[in-house]
Amino acid sequence: MLSFLLSAGFVGLAGNAALAAPSSYDYGASASAGIGIGLIIFWLIFMLVSVLFFVFWIWMLIDCIKKDFEQKTLWIVLILVLGWIGAIAYYFAVRRKSHGVNSEITPTQTAPPVATPPTPTPPASEEPHVPPAPPIPPTQTPPAV
Numbered sequence: 001m002l003s004f005l006l007s008a009g010f011v012g013l014a015g016n017a018a019l020a021a022p023s024s025y026d027y028g029a030s031a032s033a034g035i036g037i038g039l040i041i042f043w044l045i046f047m048l049v050s051v052l053f054f055v056f057w058i059w060m061l062i063d064c065i066k067k068d069f070e071q072k073t074l075w076i077v078l079i080l081v082l083g084w085i086g087a088i089a090y091y092f093a094v095r096r097k098s099h100g101v102n103s104e105i106t107p108t109q110t111a112p113p114v115a116t117p118p119t120p121t122p123p124a125s126e127e128p129h130v131p132p133a134p135p136i137p138p139t140q141t142p143p144a145v
Contacts, residue, residue: 056087057083064079069094069098
């Protein structure tokens with residue numbers, strides 16, 4: 001909250017300096033206007049990042065409250081006291097570890113094993129299968145004289 005008030009005050013001071021410049025062209029007035037615009041842009045970026053950190057903090061706090069694990073109360077207190085720093089620590093220490101590939105958390109309910117049907121075996125034959133012989137074309141006999 002204090003950083004918001006300070007940044008808003010600096011933006012206000014820079015903006016007033018730009019508006020109070022004399023009517024003749026002065027490099028100081030241009031510089032103060034540029035500083036004022038730069039501070040406004042900085043303030044907007046700072047506020048956006050602050051809102052994102054606040055949303056992340058709330059998200060990790062809700063995740064910590066809903067999840068059932070050891071030392072839950074310790075993590076809730078750390079997130080509340082340390083703010084977004086505690087939320088980042090919780091994310092890397094608890095949440096990321098529980099959602100990772102090498103997770104120590106086992107599922108509570110497993111699916112039953114899927115039975116595969118047996119493959120049919122061909123009947124045993126005494127003779128090997130031989131394809132039929134191709135038909136023999138009829139022979140032409142010479143005409144009788």
